[in-house]
Amino acid sequence: MTPDDLYYSKEHEWLRLEADGSATIGITDHAQQELGDIVYVELPDPDTALEADEVMGSVESVKAVSEIFCPVAGTVTEVNGSLEDAPEVVNSDPYGDGWLIRLRLDDPGSVAATMLSAGDYDKHVASEE
Amino acid sequence: MSLRRTPLHALHRELGGRLVPFAGWEMPVQFGGVVSEHMAVRRQAGLFDVSHMGELRVSGPEALPLLQRLTPNDVSRLVPGRAQYSALTTDSGGFVDDIIVYRRGEESFLVVTNAANTARDLAWIRERGGTAAECVEDLSDETALLALQGPRAQAILQTLTDLDLTTVRYYRFAEGEVAGVPGTVARMGYTGEDGFEIMVPADRAEELARRLLEAGSPEGLVPTGLGARDTLRLEAKMALHGNDIDEDHSVEEADLGWIVKPDKGEFIGRDVLVAQRENGVTRKLVGFELRDRGVPRHGYPIVVNGEPFGEVTSGGHAPFLKKSLGLAYLPADACEPGQAFEVVIRGRPVPAEVAPTPFYVRPGKKKKKKKRAAAAAV
Numbered sequence: 001m002t003p004d005d006l007y008y009s010k011e012h013e014w015l016r017l018e019a020d021g022s023a024t025i026g027i028t029d030h031a032q033q034e035l036g037d038i039v040y041v042e043l044p045d046p047d048t049a050l051e052a053d054e055v056m057g058s059v060e061s062v063k064a065v066s067e068i069f070c071p072v073a074g075t076v077t078e079v080n081g082s083l084e085d086a087p088e089v090v091n092s093d094p095y096g097d098g099w100l101i102r103l104r105l106d107d108p109g110s111v112a113a114t115m116l117s118a119g120d121y122d123k124h125v126a127s128e129e
Numbered sequence: 130m131s132l133r134r135t136p137l138h139a140l141h142r143e144l145g146g147r148l149v150p151f152a153g154w155e156m157p158v159q160f161g162g163v164v165s166e167h168m169a170v171r172r173q174a175g176l177f178d179v180s181h182m183g184e185l186r187v188s189g190p191e192a193l194p195l196l197q198r199l200t201p202n203d204v205s206r207l208v209p210g211r212a213q214y215s216a217l218t219t220d221s222g223g224f225v226d227d228i229i230v231y232r233r234g235e236e237s238f239l240v241v242t243n244a245a246n247t248a249r250d251l252a253w254i255r256e257r258g259g260t261a262a263e264c265v266e267d268l269s270d271e272t273a274l275l276a277l278q279g280p281r282a283q284a285i286l287q288t289l290t291d292l293d294l295t296t297v298r299y300y301r302f303a304e305g306e307v308a309g310v311p312g313t314v315a316r317m318g319y320t321g322e323d324g325f326e327i328m329v330p331a332d333r334a335e336e337l338a339r340r341l342l343e344a345g346s347p348e349g350l351v352p353t354g355l356g357a358r359d360t361l362r363l364e365a366k367m368a369l370h371g372n373d374i375d376e377d378h379s380v381e382e383a384d385l386g387w388i389v390k391p392d393k394g395e396f397i398g399r400d401v402l403v404a405q406r407e408n409g410v411t412r413k414l415v416g417f418e419l420r421d422r423g424v425p426r427h428g429y430p431i432v433v434n435g436e437p438f439g440e441v442t443s444g445g446h447a448p449f450l451k452k453s454l455g456l457a458y459l460p461a462d463a464c465e466p467g468q469a470f471e472v473v474i475r476g477r478p479v480p481a482e483v484a485p486t487p488f489y490v491r492p493g494k495k496k497k498k499k500k501r502a503a504a505a506a507v
Contacts, residue, residue: 036159036162036163036356037162037163037164037165037448039424039446039448040422040423040424040446040453042422042423058475060423060424060446061163062163062164062356062360062445062446062448063158063163063356065424065426084422
């Protein structure tokens with residue numbers, strides 16, 4: 001189920017390395033399931049510089065609010081504006097149309113060095129339950 | 130401390146309920162999802178297990194005078210077969226709990242309490258009721274309570290009972306069998322929809338729930354959890370004890386003055402509540418709508434005219450109205466619909482505005498005109 005071409009954080013974000021060296025970031029299927037119906041997504045402004053593990057926004061479900069952490073350092077180049085009117089897409093397509101931000105990475109090499117593989121992420125999720 | 134379980138625990142698991150701790154109980158917060166359950170109750174029907182709530186039997190010659198002393202509403206106005214919303218009030222007119230009082234006979238009553246408060250309510254009744262409190266018996270463990278709510282509720286329930294539900298009007302109840310299970314069927318709820326609360330022996334509850342779900346599923350009935358119960362009651366501006374009402378806020382401040390009937394005689398908190406009705410209150414519970422994006426939640430700070438003024442008591446995203454709504458105590462001179470103030474969401478002040486309540490009124494139901502002028506004249 002967990003796509004194996006992505007990197008994962010222990011805080012349940014995923015990251016895709018794009019061909020141009022940028023990264024796309026979202027929250028995992030497990031995260032959206034735990035949150036339940038998502039009603040509001042708060043994202044950083046473009047050009048915001050983010051540190052690794054810095055809070056970059058929040059996802060609010062009917063039940064709770066959850067902070068989103070930027071897994072690696074970089075500068076925001078684009079945010080998924082369509083979530084403003086359709087936040088539920090994060091539930092229905094977390095790895096696709098429900099992406100959150102695109103990031104120009106300070107150090108593309110830090111991704112593989114600090115983030116989890118799909119297999120390790122699944123083990124992490126299992127260990128939390 | 131281990132969590133208590135209702136008689137429907139196994140069924141909740143079987144139905145895929147996500148079980149969470151709530152008021153010392155392990156309860157389903159959702160089955161299919163809070164939003165879909167919420168919409169099902171607004172459009173068809175939902176079945177809630179509220180067996181965690183408490184049931185106290187109050188009976189004998191002391192029953193009526195005891196309840197009259199402990200509650201602000203006039204129990205003597207109840208005829209058998211009717212129920213009333215009321216409270217256990219403190220000396221300062223606050224809420225030990227909000228309750229529903231059923232009158233089953235001249236000297237026979239039933240009091241339904243909030244799960245988290247049942248033990249405390251009993252202690253309060255014994256402390257303040259003296260020897261008369263000996264007529265109170267806790268039936269909570271042997272009693273299950275199911276809430277069937279939504280526009281299809283009556284049609285579903287009628288297929289399983291010989292009781293003529295059209296005669297069971299709002300805040301009335303009848304005793305009889307549902308799907309062969311003896312119980313009490315009351316027309317009331319906590320969702321803003323038409324519906325029933327059905328009280329049955331705990332050991333028959335699962336059988337009844339299964340029959341209801343089976344009979345109701347062609348009508349769109351789904352099992353519903355506490356998550357949807359909370360969003361539904363918020364849209365209907367029904368107060369939640371522990372959030373919106375508590376010992377520190379009086380019945381008048383909570384905008385529930387209609388349950389205060391001072392002419393019935395003495396009751397705990399009467400002096401304060403009468404004075405507040407005559408002189409006005411300094412703060413009042415109102416509904417509000419967020420004017421900008423975000424979700425107001427319980428505990429978020431409120432700023433009125435640049436000054437901090439308490440916190441959001443309940444708030445959230447309303448699934449049917451698709452708005453961010455909440456409840457809060459505001460200064461009495463800042464309670465009119467349209468009044469602007471701010472809710473601080475994670476450090477950011479977000480504009481909000483007092484809104485007319487209830488936020489949601491079901492189709493065909495008229496908004497109640499406030500009878501404050503008439504009440505004040507009594």
